[in-house]
Amino acid sequence: MPVTGSTWREPAPVYFYGGMRTQVAIIGAGPAGLLLSHLLGAAGVESVVLETRSQEYVLARIRAGILEDTSVRLLESVGLADRLRRESMPHRGIYLQWPGERHHLDFVDLVGRGIHVYGQTDLTRDLVDARERAGQALVYEVTGTAPHDIDTDRPSVTYVDRDGNPGRVEADVVVGCDGSFGPSRQAIPEDRRRTWERAYPYAWLGVLADVAPSTDELIYARHPDGFAMHSMRSDTVSRLYLQVPPGEDIAAWSDDRIWTALGTRLDVDGWTLTPGPITEKSVLPMRAAVTGPMRHGRLFLAGDAAHIVPPTGAKGLNLAIADVAVLAPAVTALLRGDERLAAEYATTAARRVWRCQHFSWWMTTMLHTGDDPFDEQVQLAQLRWVVESEAGARGLAENYTGLTLDGA
Numbered sequence: 001m002p003v004t005g006s007t008w009r010e011p012a013p014v015y016f017y018g019g020m021r022t023q024v025a026i027i028g029a030g031p032a033g034l035l036l037s038h039l040l041g042a043a044g045v046e047s048v049v050l051e052t053r054s055q056e057y058v059l060a061r062i063r064a065g066i067l068e069d070t071s072v073r074l075l076e077s078v079g080l081a082d083r084l085r086r087e088s089m090p091h092r093g094i095y096l097q098w099p100g101e102r103h104h105l106d107f108v109d110l111v112g113r114g115i116h117v118y119g120q121t122d123l124t125r126d127l128v129d130a131r132e133r134a135g136q137a138l139v140y141e142v143t144g145t146a147p148h149d150i151d152t153d154r155p156s157v158t159y160v161d162r163d164g165n166p167g168r169v170e171a172d173v174v175v176g177c178d179g180s181f182g183p184s185r186q187a188i189p190e191d192r193r194r195t196w197e198r199a200y201p202y203a204w205l206g207v208l209a210d211v212a213p214s215t216d217e218l219i220y221a222r223h224p225d226g227f228a229m230h231s232m233r234s235d236t237v238s239r240l241y242l243q244v245p246p247g248e249d250i251a252a253w254s255d256d257r258i259w260t261a262l263g264t265r266l267d268v269d270g271w272t273l274t275p276g277p278i279t280e281k282s283v284l285p286m287r288a289a290v291t292g293p294m295r296h297g298r299l300f301l302a303g304d305a306a307h308i309v310p311p312t313g314a315k316g317l318n319l320a321i322a323d324v325a326v327l328a329p330a331v332t333a334l335l336r337g338d339e340r341l342a343a344e345y346a347t348t349a350a351r352r353v354w355r356c357q358h359f360s361w362w363m364t365t366m367l368h369t370g371d372d373p374f375d376e377q378v379q380l381a382q383l384r385w386v387v388e389s390e391a392g393a394r395g396l397a398e399n400y401t402g403l404t405l406d407g408a
């Protein structure tokens with residue numbers, strides 16, 4: 001297979017004074033942009049990736065850590081899962097908990113597939129390595145990125161390089177993979193664009209700690225003090241989260257306070273949480289947004305550029321992967337004169353996005369606490385139904401482990 005061969009070089013862009021000519025200009029070197037350029041390269045389509053951050057920054061970013069079965073299979077099919085298969089932690093399911101009770105849901109028993117714990121940082125490293133092996137044109141530290149002429153079949157992207165020189169990539173297609181703060185979606189004319197948004201009334205305080213996980217699989221806990229989660233990145237690194245008010249000042253949370261709150265919220269008889277040195281902590285707002293359509297003319301959107309989900313359902317990274325898995329063959333066909341898949345992309349992708357938006361909302365509202373006693377009773381009833389009814393458990397398992405790529 002060409003994408004794994006060490007001597008394989010993808011078709012290179014043609015350079016001209018102040019710019020490049022390529023088939024697909026990709027804005028953003030997150031998982032969506034990097035994987036898209038890999039999938040296109042495997043199909044013989046050349047691309048240029050423009051990224052505003054440095055390579056070091058991109059490689060160090062700590063974010064998601066759960067891969068659905070569908071994502072792993074896709075990565076495997078394009079030669080990107082060697083390290084993942086060696087180093088990821090396959091999990092059969094998760095624990096759901098509320099005061100006094102912890103229940104295991106076995107996804108493999110319920111729906112025949114599990115999940116993989118593998119940090120987004122590791123996946124990004126694999127993608128960057130693969131891009132470098134293929135001789136991919138990747139321009140880091142650009143500013144002022146702007147798509148142009150997306151209503152024509154000769155769109156372009158202008159930018160300023162790290163030395164302050166203006167640059168231009170002329171392409172047949174532009175793909176905005178520039179995350180939730182990137183400029184691409186604004187390029188869709190306002191009268192054609194719609195955004196649906198939800199700001200959740202809580203945030204997550206996330207920590208990374210150099211300590212072996214105190215659990216074999218993820219724990220999702222609903223507690224009167226707020227939601228807590230015990231996840232992990234490896235046998236020696238734990239990832240933990242606490243529900244906090246939006247806009248919470250991280251300085252108010254000493255390491256001791258964090259471990260005490262985690263110990264209280266995750267407490268269950270016969271189990272102890274082992275604390276350890278915290279190496280990173282940050283507050284993540286809980287927001288949902290979808291922008292559509294995900295295609296306008298020769299501009300396509302993928303990943304966080306088009307949608308954000310609250311992290312409770314572990315869907316952000318997986319949705320980015322699913323988008324580009326659907327988009328790569330559509331763009332490839334479009335460049336060969338077949339419009340059909342490209343015409344369907346926005347609808348196919350949006351269907352999956354809204355399914356994941358619903359699941360993320362469902363998990364979030366089941367597990368996060370507010371001050372409404374009625375909501376509390378409803379949440380407890382929902383949790384009991386999920387662990388006591390096979391239909392309830394199966395619904396959670398089916399969504400958590402991921403849908404097939406056509407959204408079914």
Ligand SMILES: Cc1cc2nc3c(=O)[nH]c(=O)nc-3n(C[C@H](O)[C@H](O)[C@H](O)COP(=O)(O)OP(=O)(O)OC[C@H]3O[C@@H](n4cnc5c(N)ncnc54)[C@H](O)[C@@H]3O)c2cc1C
Pocket residue numbers: 027028029030031032033050051052053058062063064065066120142144145177178179180181182183284302303304305311313314315316317320
């Ligand atoms: C702080 C944080 C924590 C998260 N934690 C979790 C989690 O615990 N669990 C979970 O499931 N999901 C989590 N997510 C979501 C998940 O990480 C994202 O869904 C995933 O990264 C989406 O990939 P992407 O490639 O679409 O976007 P991104 O990873 O955001 O990549 C976009 C890229 O575009 C670049 N870019 C932006 N603007 C420009 C520009 N103008 N020009 C060129 N390049 C540009 C950015 O630098 C970035 O490299 C988290 C997200 C954030 C921001």
